[in-house]
Amino acid sequence: MELLAPYRTAVQGQRRALQPLADSLGVPLDTLWRDIVDEWDTSGTMKASWLPTSFRDGRALYTLSLPQGWWVDVTTTETIAALGDLLEDHLDEPLTMSHVSGEDRLLTTKIADVLRNDVTLDDGSLPRGIRFVSKHGSPSSGSGVCWAYWLREHDSGLAEPAQVINRQAIEETNAAFAAALQFCKIKTR
Structure with a gap:
């Protein structure tokens, strides 16, 4: 979708x-x-x-093997509240689900940037990426969850731990x- x-x-x-x-x-x-x-x-x-x-x-459809780690669900109440605090200088109104899943690419990119660069998780690790419910819904035959993986190792010049394990037309x-x-x-x- x-x-x-x-x-x-x-x-x-x-x-x-x-x-x-x-x-x-x-x-x-x-x-x-x-x-x-x-x-x-x-x-x-x-x-x-x-x-x-x-x-x-x-x-193509790819099946990936991703490294262990935590993902931030940007659609939870806790994440939206925390992001609202982190982004309050950039917003004219309280952050809501409509902002997180909206068409404003400047805002959604800013949200992803803050999560990638400014957030350390409770266990001291960095998030592997974000997950979110598709704005197009959650079909009964599938999850309707989207994932965005950050290439942290690649960006640092290290070997990328994510691997393609299957490619299907x-x-x-x-x-x-x-x-x-x-x-x-x-x-x-």
């Missing part, structure tokens, strides 16, 4: 951009959109709401991929 949702958003944005034209023609937006899509299909161009095959070809028949396509109302070939 994290990778496919922007494609859904892009299509919806293109549809909304046609609203003034639909209004001037006196037709509902859905009718205008359906007519445009039918014309694209007839002329053989890339279909609206279709994901190109190159999306799958250029990506994203097949059209992959159940998780198919479910995400369905949720996003996107098709692929």
Whole structure:
């Protein structure tokens, strides 16, 4: 969902951009959109709401072996409260879940930066990264949890302890991929 949702958003944005034209023609937006899509299909161009095959070809599913350590769950009440204290000079309002999972990349990057560079855990160790619930929800067939791993050793010029233990092509028949396509109302070939 994290990778496919922007494609859904892009299509919806293109549809909304046609609203003034639909209004001037006196037709509902859905009718205008359906007519445009039918014309694209007839002329053989890339279909609206279709994901190109190159999306799958250029990506893969990886299974990783990560080093031992703690992860900060940025969506817990305790973390949000602690981050609110650490970031109070950068915020005009109390920090909430909507900030942590929002579209403001300057803020979410600042949050990750503070957690990576300024936080030492109770046991004296540094967090391995962050975990958070996807803003797109938690599907019944999966966890809906996202992980962001910090390459601390690599950044320090040391050998990277994380290892790729499996790489798998994203097949059209992959159940998780198919479910995400369905949720996003996107098709692929």
